[in-house]
Amino acid sequence: MPETAQLSINLATVRKQWTLIEAMEGVARAGIPAIAPWRDQIAAAGLGPAVRRFRDLGLKCSGLCRGGMFPADTAAGRRAAMDDNLRALEEAVAFDAACLVLVVGGLPPGSRDLAGARRQVEDGIAELLDHARRAAMPLAIEPLHPMYAADRACVNTMAQALDICDRLGPGLGLACDVYHVWWDPDLQAQIARAGRDRLLAFHICDWLRETKDLLLDRGMMGDGVIDIPLIRSWVEAQGFSGFHEVEIFSAGNWWMRDPDEVLATCIDRHRSVC
Amino acid sequence: MPETAQLSINLATVRKQWTLIEAMEGVARAGIPAIAPWRDQIAAAGLGPAVRRFRDLGLKCSGLCRGGMFPADTAAGRRAAMDDNLRALEEAVAFDAACLVLVVGGLPPGSRDLAGARRQVEDGIAELLDHARRAAMPLAIEPLHPMYAADRACVNTMAQALDICDRLGPGLGLACDVYHVWWDPDLQAQIARAGRDRLLAFHICDWLRETKDLLLDRGMMGDGVIDIPLIRSWVEAQGFSGFHEVEIFSAGNWWMRDPDEVLATCIDRHRSVC
Numbered sequence: 001m002p003e004t005a006q007l008s009i010n011l012a013t014v015r016k017q018w019t020l021i022e023a024m025e026g027v028a029r030a031g032i033p034a035i036a037p038w039r040d041q042i043a044a045a046g047l048g049p050a051v052r053r054f055r056d057l058g059l060k061c062s063g064l065c066r067g068g069m070f071p072a073d074t075a076a077g078r079r080a081a082m083d084d085n086l087r088a089l090e091e092a093v094a095f096d097a098a099c100l101v102l103v104v105g106g107l108p109p110g111s112r113d114l115a116g117a118r119r120q121v122e123d124g125i126a127e128l129l130d131h132a133r134r135a136a137m138p139l140a141i142e143p144l145h146p147m148y149a150a151d152r153a154c155v156n157t158m159a160q161a162l163d164i165c166d167r168l169g170p171g172l173g174l175a176c177d178v179y180h181v182w183w184d185p186d187l188q189a190q191i192a193r194a195g196r197d198r199l200l201a202f203h204i205c206d207w208l209r210e211t212k213d214l215l216l217d218r219g220m221m222g223d224g225v226i227d228i229p230l231i232r233s234w235v236e237a238q239g240f241s242g243f244h245e246v247e248i249f250s251a252g253n254w255w256m257r258d259p260d261e262v263l264a265t266c267i268d269r270h271r272s273v274c
Numbered sequence: 275m276p277e278t279a280q281l282s283i284n285l286a287t288v289r290k291q292w293t294l295i296e297a298m299e300g301v302a303r304a305g306i307p308a309i310a311p312w313r314d315q316i317a318a319a320g321l322g323p324a325v326r327r328f329r330d331l332g333l334k335c336s337g338l339c340r341g342g343m344f345p346a347d348t349a350a351g352r353r354a355a356m357d358d359n360l361r362a363l364e365e366a367v368a369f370d371a372a373c374l375v376l377v378v379g380g381l382p383p384g385s386r387d388l389a390g391a392r393r394q395v396e397d398g399i400a401e402l403l404d405h406a407r408r409a410a411m412p413l414a415i416e417p418l419h420p421m422y423a424a425d426r427a428c429v430n431t432m433a434q435a436l437d438i439c440d441r442l443g444p445g446l447g448l449a450c451d452v453y454h455v456w457w458d459p460d461l462q463a464q465i466a467r468a469g470r471d472r473l474l475a476f477h478i479c480d481w482l483r484e485t486k487d488l489l490l491d492r493g494m495m496g497d498g499v500i501d502i503p504l505i506r507s508w509v510e511a512q513g514f515s516g517f518h519e520v521e522i523f524s525a526g527n528w529w530m531r532d533p534d535e536v537l538a539t540c541i542d543r544h545r546s547v548c
Binding site for chain 1: 423428431434458481483499
């Protein structure tokens with residue numbers, strides 16, 4: 001098995017340097033077999049041309065980013081979010097994605113009703129799940145780091161995501177991103193609770209000890225404090241054999257570098273420190 | 275009961291504007307009955323003069339900030355941390371503090387061994403607790419937001435802190451700071467689990483939706499997304515009747531304002547939105 005066989009690149013990692021088409025070609029050129037595209041990148045390229053190039057290059061899709069963002073302060077807002085999620089579902093199917101990743105959304109503007117937002121999230125996932133099951137597209141709740149609870153995702157732990165999975169049933173699992181969950185004292189137990197069937201995606205990057213920005217200062221694997229091999233061993237103990245998807249938002253560092261060099265570094269670090 | 279009767283000011287809130295003595299005088303002048311001093315402020319003033327002025331002003335101490343920072347990469351480093359904690363304990367006694375607040379420390383530099391750091395924390399608390407019991411000074415573990423797990427505190431949830439309390443026994447409780455725990459789906463249950471005897475401190479401020487800095491961008495109560503009255507109702511349901519300690523690190527806003535105005539705003543917001 002080539003050393004890149006389990007590697008996937010979330011295209012956010014090179015989004016400032018490359019268009020979707022350029023990024024897919026760069027990933028293929030690097031010998032990396034899979035990507036996770038973002039919907040704004042797909043929209044810019046056009047879904048048809050994007051999928052054709054994706055197929056021509058022989059790539060796989062470890063997940064489509066992203067559905068979610070369910071809470072809104074009006075019924076019309078929630079309806080619009082659901083309509084958008086249905087389009088996301090279609091795009092995930094078009095890319096034959098391993099899953100549609102859900103970043104579930106935070107508090108509606110002006111709201112302090114965290115419990116209410118969480119109910120809206122669960123209602124939204126339940127509705128989307130009906131459609132996703134018919135499309136045979138797994139939905140992956142991505143618990144986001146608690147520092148995003150207000151503005152991006154009010155599902156913030158594996159346990160909380162799995163409680164939702166338990167209640168809503170088949171077709172729903174989670175994306176385990178080490179950046180979001182590495183701190184969780186309950187992580188090993190919750191990965192075991194998830195089990196193979198609900199571990200739909202595994203995302204890697206690193207937490208920099210001196211993080212300078214809440215959103216755009218993720219580290220390359222090996223440059224931070226996360227024991228990635230340990231967490232990998234926990235997901236693999238459940239039988240997870242999917243892609244290791246590198247997802248790095250890095251305004252001040254990796255987004256400023258030559259993207260071919262970024263991919264080469266991903267390959268090197270994946271081999272040496274993951 | 276005057277409207278400020280339950281209010282305390284953590285002196286970090288005005289640390290850029292005032293020395294310890296100035297801050298205590300400002301707090302007393304505002305009719306606020308209590309403070310939480312920081313040890314660097316005490317060191318700058320001198321413990322003796324600080325305590326004398328504190329007593330002359332008739333203030334109370336809702337907690338001394340801070341002990342902790344237990345993990346180190348050498349035995350000598352851990353010993354030095356313990357020695358420093360014993361001095362913190364003496365200062366807490368001198369101020370007749372409601373508790374000595376523990377910010378337990380994160381990963382030693384260069385380490386990725388989170389479980390090991392957590393063991394060091396528990397060992398350190400256990401050792402300090404022997405001394406604290408003899409001094410009749412309660413120790414309050416402050417679970418810090420998960421975004422501080424690497425560099426400040428690897429105890430990151432109420433549940434994790436209470437697990438330690440369960441194992442180590444009497445004389446140990448926690449400081450519940452809404453900034454650190456507001457996102458926790460398990461918060462209400464863990465506050466109930468803590469119960470009156472282990473809820474040693476209640477800290478308030480707010481989480482700004484657009485937080486610009488991981489450490490120094492806390493909001494004034496009412497300016498962010500935390501439902502403070504709800505969390506207050508949960509601690510009061512356990513019988514908590516201690517101080518509401520305002521602790522705001524705010525390099526870009528509140529630290530740049532007239533400190534008397536800051537205190538007036540604390541009083542106003544405590545009355546109107548907490």
